[in-house]
């Protein structure tokens with residue numbers, strides 16, 4: 001017996017129609033909130049690495 005084509009909510013994993021991405025607005029909001037947070041975390045990480053590289057470059061420039 002074939003299973004009806006379906007997807008799972010990106011957030012909570014509930015079965016949803018293939019044309020949907022989330023089972024309700026709450027899951028959509030939670031998902032987008034998580035994406036925003038992850039983006040900010042990545043930006044902070046990038047800044048920290050950039051600052052570290054800058055400090056290292058400045059350190060070697062002072063010594064050189």
Ligand SMILES: [Zn+2]
Nearest residue numbers: 009012023027
């Ligand atoms: Zn959901």
